[in-house]
Amino acid sequence: MKKEYEVIFLVPRGFMADFAVSLAPAFAGQVPDLAPTPLLDSNLPFEKFVASVDYPIDISLFRALLAKPTLPLAAWALRAKKASPSKLFVFDTDSTFIEEEVIDELADFAGFKDQVASITERAMKGTLDFDTALAERVHLLKGLSVTTLESVLQTKLHLTKGARELVTNAAARGVLTYLVSGGFTFFTRHFAEELSMTGHFANELEIIDGMLTGKTLGPIVNRQRKAKILKELAEKHGIPLEECVAIGDGANDLDMLQISGLGIAFCAKPALSNTATAGIMERDLRLVAELVF
Numbered sequence: 001m002k003k004e005y006e007v008i009f010l011v012p013r014g015f016m017a018d019f020a021v022s023l024a025p026a027f028a029g030q031v032p033d034l035a036p037t038p039l040l041d042s043n044l045p046f047e048k049f050v051a052s053v054d055y056p057i058d059i060s061l062f063r064a065l066l067a068k069p070t071l072p073l074a075a076w077a078l079r080a081k082k083a084s085p086s087k088l089f090v091f092d093t094d095s096t097f098i099e100e101e102v103i104d105e106l107a108d109f110a111g112f113k114d115q116v117a118s119i120t121e122r123a124m125k126g127t128l129d130f131d132t133a134l135a136e137r138v139h140l141l142k143g144l145s146v147t148t149l150e151s152v153l154q155t156k157l158h159l160t161k162g163a164r165e166l167v168t169n170a171a172a173r174g175v176l177t178y179l180v181s182g183g184f185t186f187f188t189r190h191f192a193e194e195l196s197m198t199g200h201f202a203n204e205l206e207i208i209d210g211m212l213t214g215k216t217l218g219p220i221v222n223r224q225r226k227a228k229i230l231k232e233l234a235e236k237h238g239i240p241l242e243e244c245v246a247i248g249d250g251a252n253d254l255d256m257l258q259i260s261g262l263g264i265a266f267c268a269k270p271a272l273s274n275t276a277t278a279g280i281m282e283r284d285l286r287l288v289a290e291l292v293f
Helices: 016-026 059-066 093-097 102-110 113-125 130-140 147-155 163-172 185-194 224-238 251-259 285-291
Strands: 005-012 035-037 046-053 073-081 088-091 174-186 199-208 211-215 244-248 262-266 278-279
Touching: 005 016, 005 285, 016 059, 059 073, 073 262, 073 285, 088 093, 093 174, 093 185, 093 244, 102 113, 102 130, 102 147, 102 174, 102 262, 113 130, 113 199, 113 251, 130 211, 147 185, 163 174, 163 285, 174 185, 174 211, 174 224, 185 199, 224 244, 224 251, 244 251, 244 285, 251 262, 262 285, 278 285
Parallel strands: 088 174, 088 244, 174 199, 244 262, 262 278
Antiparallel strands: 005 046, 005 073, 035 046, 073 278, 199 211
16 A cells, blocks of 8 residues: 655755755655745744655665765654644653753762763663663662752753743643653653643652652653553543654653654654654754644
8 A cells, every 4th residue: 555654854944955865765766846834933944845755765764864964954754644633742851851861960969970971871872771770870879968959950950942932832732741751750840840731750769868769669761661651641631642742862762752653853862763753953842843733
């Protein structure tokens, strides 16, 4: 059966002609007929092009071509031509919805930043089991005062550019928004409440007498758990998975991106970007709206 796709690209102004030709090998040797389309946010320094494709696409070659560092590309998406409107967004938090890795900043206070960052990097690349990596990192935080959590929140963490605008845009369209994070509830709760998001899920740090014990409570929000949470949210709200959008940057986000209607790899590690159906290369979450709405 012939599949029909919609392909969306955002590129710097003036680059589309050369860009389209470079993609021809992935589109059965044809240059896709890319039509200019108005941006939702005219302040973005990009041009948006959309093409309807009803001939075979070599997905692996397509991703390989997009990954070339010389290709001027800000964002892309490949989705069914008649895709249903998106009704639920789930975001990874660390290095996606916010700029930093929270546990790295906590470790900086504890004097273990380099050691924890190394573990984080291996986990993000998918070369270290997430549960093991989390346990190792949290153990290093044993004895840290709970006041440090508030200090890190107030002085070290920053929303990713466009996060606030995207959540506001989504809410205006009736789209539900959740943080589904391998990080910690102390921080996801703050950002979810600050932006009036629908909800949040993350790991709970065990705290006794005002000190971190080096352990977490309850099930770990790992790769499998993130996908399970997405399924449960979709069922709870009566939303088909194909109407859900998942956004993340690391291997821990792979499963939820794969089961969503559109999985967006945000400035992602290869473990994720090599399997995603959409990607954003600029650290600006406003681009999500350009791919979805």
